[in-house]
Amino acid sequence: MAQRELSKGLWAAAECLRSAPRPRCEQSIRCARRTFFPPTTRCFATTPARRVGNDNTQVLEPFNAAPPIDFSKPGKKESKNGLLRTLRVVPASPSYFSAKPTFNDDIVNLTALLRKFATLPTISNAEAPKVAWKTVDQYRIMTNEPVKTQRFHKMLHIVRRLNCIHPQLMPEEVTQAMLRYKKASQPGDQVPAPGVIDEWGRARGVGRRKTSSAVAFLVEGEGQVLVNGQSLATFFARLHHRESAVWALKVTHRLDKYNLFALVSGGGTTGQAEAMTLAVAKALLVHEPALKPALRRAGCITRDPRKVERKKAGHLKARKMPTWVKR
Template sequence: MKGPELHRGIRAAIQCLHRPTSSTHSVLAPRLRRHLTPKTFRCLTTDNHQGSESQPDFKAAPEIDLSPESQRKEDHEQASKDALLNRIRIVPASPSYFTAKPSFTDDLLSLQALLRKYQTLPVMPPGQAPRVAWLTLEEYKSMVGSEPVKSARYTRLVELLQRLNYINVELVPQEVHKALDRYKRAIQPNLNVAKKHFPDQVGRALGIGRRKTSVARAYLIEGEGEILINGKSLTQFFGRVHDRESAIWALKATERVSKYNVFALVEGGGTTGQAEAITLAVAKALMVHEPLLKPALRRAGCVTRDPRKVERKKPGKLKARKMPAWVKR
């Protein structure tokens, strides 16, 4: 830039500084752009703008804190904690809080964690682990607050419980014991002990059997094989050979027909129901004399009651379930 042109540009800039009513940019733009380079124009406008609007920055002296040093330290720590809490997001206590089944998911995850932790422990051979009756699905739902737990998912939880139950009894950790006790039923049927029966003073053993609507009471005593049913002999009471054999099947299966005398009282039902009721009653009385015969009687099917019953006819039907012909049309 030449000397005369520079002087004219500076003079024009000074004149613009003395015009408070007009904008610096609007006055400088038409005059300076003819004499100044873009760099010089930017410097002049920036300096002029800062000089016209800037105000001196005055700051008051900080407030004097006359509290003890310990109090100031506690206030500073509390302020730091408050600032930290403002930045922290509240995390739910359960990792599955936002799921539809938080309690069930927590239980499943805890059992899986226990299995991963103790899966290297030795297990009992199949069939030798303690028998445990676990909670049913309805009982578990009531325990966790009626959550919508499906049977398939609860079966997965029971499988984990059974796997933990197979750990060797002598090596089961206390943590596993505590977890398994939570899912056990209040009453364990496997721990029930059957009441022992003994022959009376005369040597008679009593057995009670039921089948359909028939009830039989059989008294068994050592003898020569005499059989009386309601005061009648076996052949007089039952006309069919099948019913006769069914009544004393427990003695035949164990080859004790000629060793005991049977005196039975039966009522209700038909001949088939009475014969099978006597079968169960004689088997129970025989186990009182010889408890070791129970496996043989079980294999012969004498100690298990048959729960089946005849389905009775219902109103509006020809039989128990058969509908009339006009209904089918």
């Protein structure tokens, strides 16, 4: 009877196991295994066992570093020359392994100079010396490298920062380094000949506009104006041309302080009047060099005639003159 009851119990247990839901994936099986059979941690020691004293102090193992290499005393198996052959030679340039290292070397040298002299006092960009730097095309031709424009501008930014160092404290090392990036001709190299006043008190100025040219002689006087031996109103019939001819004297309020004698040739009346604008301005600067900012603001010493026209148009508009007078 007992055997039958045992067999019936085993059979019922087997049926229960069959009817139980099976895990659908391997992950659920692993979770079940971890639940019923938790992993046991084992520690493995890689060092030999150490003895612990009665005072619970740990005995440390002795540690010996590798002995330093002494090049003056060669070893038994190899000589001094043989040991030196196995040493690695460090390249002098950080970009030694690149195909064209010139640009990288320039960047490294400029960065090192900036780091070295970064604490020196600087001035603003407006007060810094005017320098004409090389363009990216000129730098590419000089180095024979396809340098990208963005990388070239980053290098030029460092050069401009070095140029802002105070001129009295500028190191010679920085000056020599910047010569590599300057153009052959600088703005201050070509200085025009200074104007002189002759023995009769006359100052001479030359102006050109297209095919017209004008030579103006300015002398202190009462305000008399002659153009090719004729009066201003006789030679230039239009008011606009008269104002262009004496515009430099008008904006500086010098019409009644100088006598003007001009010789014009070539082109039309408009070109001759605009050529006289530049000629009179140059002659006036010989007498009074301090008037250069005022003449520049008025557009008298610019090469763009449209600036002069805009200045004169604004002057006439401020006076609110009628339309027929402008013509």
